[in-house]
Amino acid sequence: MRLYTKTGDKGETSLIGGRVRKDDVRVETYGTIDELNSFVGVAAAEALKHRELEELAGMLMEIQQELFDCGSDLAYAKQGTPFKMNEEPGLRIEQWIDRYIAEAPEITRFILPGGSLAASQLHVCRTICRRAERRAVTLSGKHDVNEHVVIYLNRLSDFFFAAARVANAKLNVPDIEYVRSAEVFRKSRSKEENRNK
Numbered sequence: 001m002r003l004y005t006k007t008g009d010k011g012e013t014s015l016i017g018g019r020v021r022k023d024d025v026r027v028e029t030y031g032t033i034d035e036l037n038s039f040v041g042v043a044a045a046e047a048l049k050h051r052e053l054e055e056l057a058g059m060l061m062e063i064q065q066e067l068f069d070c071g072s073d074l075a076y077a078k079q080g081t082p083f084k085m086n087e088e089p090g091l092r093i094e095q096w097i098d099r100y101i102a103e104a105p106e107i108t109r110f111i112l113p114g115g116s117l118a119a120s121q122l123h124v125c126r127t128i129c130r131r132a133e134r135r136a137v138t139l140s141g142k143h144d145v146n147e148h149v150v151i152y153l154n155r156l157s158d159f160f161f162a163a164a165r166v167a168n169a170k171l172n173v174p175d176i177e178y179v180r181s182a183e184v185f186r187k188s189r190s191k192e193e194n195r196n197k
Contacts, residue, residue: 025142029135030071033153036128037067043121052170053118056163059096063156070153073146074139083146090148093155100162104169109181115168119175122167126160129153 040060047057069084113123133153139145168175 025135025139026074029132029139030074032128032132032135033067033071033074036125036132037064037071039121039125039128040064040067043118043125046118046121047167050118050171053167056167059163063159066152070149073149074136083148085146085148085152087148087151090152090155093152093159097155097159097162100159100166104162104165105175106185107165107175107177108183108185110178110184111165112176112178113164114176115164116171116173118167118171119164119173122160122164126157126164129157129160133157 040063044057044060044064047053047060066085066089073083073085113127114120133150136145136150136153140147140150165175
């Protein structure tokens with residue numbers, strides 16, 4: 001099997017349903033998702049080095065499968081093609097976010113990407129995911145797309161933020177606060193305060 005076909009030498013590539021320029025917004029969108037998937041693979045490989053992050057590594061590998069589904073759905077230029085993504089993955093990501101928010105230390109200020117290597121890699125995933133979401137929104141303004149992909153990308157970037165904070169916590173590495181930040185997040189009320197509310 002040859003990796004090169006020479007069919008794209010004139011700056012075009014094939015989609016399911018036709019050929020487009022390689023800088024077409026659809027190609028840019030699923031290409032950014034592919035880029036994200038690569039960085040998720042790096043983050044998963046780092047997480048596997050730490051016993052405390054083995055479960056997170058499993059989550060990341062599941063996310064990789066779903067990102068491939070997202071890219072596949074966005075590569076369809078032909079109408080009426082059945083999609084792979086539905087609402088279930090996004091709902092599961094929401095559950096993971098809620099769980100990780102509860103596990104991470106409270107914050108009152110903005111934090112910077114960093115701390116442990118594992119958390120830093122997850123922050124890279126977060127920023128690329130935001131870009132993938134922006135590209136998907138641009139694409140949806142020009143073509144019909146699977147709305148579940150856009151929703152999934154939106155939830156996924158929040159998951160990467162929550163996962164980065166949990167990774168730092170589990171590895172006993174503090175988050176890096178933005179030193180010029182005011183206290184922008186309120187601490188949650190204690191159980192006693194909630195009872196007296």
